[in-house]
Amino acid sequence: MNSRPAPFDDLDRKIVTALMANARTSFAEIGSAVGLSATAVKRRVDRMRETGVITGFTATVTPEALGWRTEAYVEVYCEGAAPPRRLAEVVRNHPEITAAMTVTGGADALLHVRARDVDHFEAVLERIRTEPFIRKTISVMVLSHLLPESPEAGASQPAPDVR
Amino acid sequence: MNSRPAPFDDLDRKIVTALMANARTSFAEIGSAVGLSATAVKRRVDRMRETGVITGFTATVTPEALGWRTEAYVEVYCEGAAPPRRLAEVVRNHPEITAAMTVTGGADALLHVRARDVDHFEAVLERIRTEPFIRKTISVMVLSHLLPESPEAGASQPAPDVR
DNA sequence: TGTGAAACCAGGAAGAT
DNA sequence: ATCTTCCTGGTTTCACA
Secondary structure (H helix, E strand, C coil): CCCCCCCCCHHHHHHHHHHHHCCCCCHHHHHHHHCCCHHHHHHHHHHHHHCCCEEEEEEEECHHHHCCCEEEEEEEEECCCCCHHHHHHHHHCCCCEEEEEEECCCCCEEEEEEECCHHHHHHHHHHHHCCCCEEEEEEEEEEEECCCCCCCCCCCCCCCCCC | CCCCCCCCCHHHHHHHHHHHHCCCCCHHHHHHHHCCCHHHHHHHHHHHHHCCCEEEEEEEECHHHHCCCEEEEEEEEECCCCCHHHHHHHHHCCCCEEEEEEECCCCCEEEEEEECCHHHHHHHHHHHHCCCCEEEEEEEEEEEECCCCCCCCCCCCCCCCCC
């Protein structure tokens, strides 16, 4: 995406740090923390968005609050060679898949899945397994988190039902 | 944290959706999108932060841009019973661990690890394996992402070196 | 990069529904 | 109660130096 090194100095790093800590911090405040004017900070942020260093600003939400109470990792095994392009298509058909990647090891891909509950998860799993060239899946359910679950939280679709 | 169900209506859902799409959207703009005044939107956002529905606002950053070019999942197997409390302590000792959870299946825990490169990852792995009651680890390296890697991006520590 | 100006926004007070 | 309107100080964003 950016073959060019895209100059990225300590000032940029400090600005990014500030925005990761609180994406709603005003440019003026960031500026006085790093020693720039608000305008200069804005210009740097705009540039970092253009070059793809910063991809967006998002609210981090407790998934449980939105009704996503079940979380699992699913290893996917494909028939024959698994073309990543085709896999990517498949993955986009299932909104419950919040992350997906090709990996080393026995499996072809690893999916991160969020569902309302175990019933919903089972339905998602069945739906995934009917996809053409998926041979088998192995699911690992998440029991509890050992870290404050920083971002990585958001099922970008916000809401099923909350009782 | 929230013993009370914390009423959460469609308006709240829309507000959260707007903030997840762009955490820097002004309250006024959100208000005109959902049919409320800016003040009303702010109050609802404040309440959602208090009740823990919204845990923060953060910039999403391409990890590669910050020098994290290697990513892996590490299954952890412990000696005997693995007390989650102790595991959580261990996990916090290694800043490269960006997510950690207890899971079903053969392993006791699953770690998400980011490192600068494979050398760095190897060092992290060795460091983890010297922890007292960790018996063995199985690593799965991430090759490529099949989804735009929404959040879940951030190693909350921003920077090693960018060549 | 910084400065200045105009438009816009945040956040509180007071009042209407 | 919760929403709205109004108001003041701060913020964003532009053109220009």
